[in-house]
Amino acid sequence: MTAREPDRLARAALTHVVEPGDEHAGRALRRHGAAGFLRLLREGGGEPGPDAFPGTGARRVDGWRRRSRAAVPERDLDLVARLGGRFLVPGDPEWPSQLDDLADARPVGLWVRGPADLRGWALRSVAVVGARACTSYGAHTAATLAAGLAERGWVVTSGAAFGVDGAAHRGALGSGGATVAVLACGVDVPYPPGHAGLLRRIAEQGLVVGELPPGAHPTRGRFVLRNRIIAALTRGTVVVEAEYRSGSLVTARAAARLGRYVMGVPGPVTSGLSAGVHELLRGEATLVTDAAEIVELVGAIGQLAPTRRGPVLPRDLLAPDTARVLEALPGRSPAPLAEIAARAGGHPDHTLAKLYELHSLGFVERRQDAWQLTNTGTEPSNTRHGGT
Incomplete structure (x- = not known):
């Protein structure tokens, strides 16, 4: 038996004795070690109270003692080994340290x-x-x-x-x-x-x-x-x-x-x-x-999730000055070039060039000397994505 085996056997027995998460048992383990804790329970050494188990009530200690006498850790270790398993204890190479x-x-x-x-x-x-x-x-x-x-x-x-x-x-x-x-x-x-x-x-x-x-x-x-x-x-x-x-x-x-x-x-x-x-x-x-x-x-630094975006609409691909002219058109009625240029804040010649670009992309149409949105401002159905 290796030096660690008495501790492993004692801890295997204690899984029968104490309920999960019992901090009273955790304190007893720190104070006496697994083998010492189990020995105190089985031999009756130390009175429950300020000496052996300070802060732990007699009823809890009596329950530990009764269960400790029925635990057969060798049988449990043999059973789990036959299932292809094992019993891990703190200090084992496989013990997850974050449990500490x-x-x-x-x-x-x-x-x-x-x-x-x-x-x-x-x-x-x-x-x-x-x-x-x-x-x-x-x-x-x-x-x-x-x-x-x-x-x-x-x-x-x-x-x-x-x-x-x-x-x-x-x-x-x-x-x-x-x-x-x-x-x-x-x-x-x-x-x-x-x-x-x-x-x-x-x-x-x-x-x-x-x-x-x-x-x-x-x-x-x-x-x-x-x-x-x-x-x-x-x-x-x-x-x-x-x-x-x-x-x-x-x-x-x-x-x-x-x-x-x-x-x-x-x-x-x-x-x-x-x-x-x-x-x-x-x-x-x-x-x-x-x-x-x-x-x-x-995860590690730099493992960023992709940026979430809504669907890209054809007008999202327009250059800023082209988009500004598009926004300057009234929603329902045609408007003359001068009015559109004034609302867009641009020179009429520059505005006219952008209107022709928007016309080629299907956003606007010309009505004699005025311009208006196609389909009263909806996105064109067959738009060629682009812009300047």
């Missing part, structure tokens, strides 16, 4: 299935999260964003739930990209059951990650606490659809506290599934509509 930003709420360790290196992937990862009961708009948007991120070499991280999460994972996989599923249960538990096939694909092509031991089942509280892992593992979190009370907003606010980017995709103002996103956009979130805008925020 969670301080005492940092996971005791991570159970991982899949062939990729979690640390490397986490450095270039974006969370795409949202409502379980999403609309078709939300599912389409999540899949499109994930596919665009995957095509740009980014890892898509989500929670494998129905709705937006599942669409994001499928969008990444469908583009041949990388995706990470962070579970609120054991990595051997297909939850939700309807995503068993999806989770199998992710374990084969990506990574399935959880802080609970094999066989552990999810609870409502574990879903909420799982979201801090999604936020910490990634460079930023994108919320596609979310109601006011949504676990996705928990992820977004955890990301904000950790100094990560928070992004939201706008939706119809009449949709309750967009209400939570819009609330984020009024505060800490940045509005994004495609993968390029996400990468502009989370």
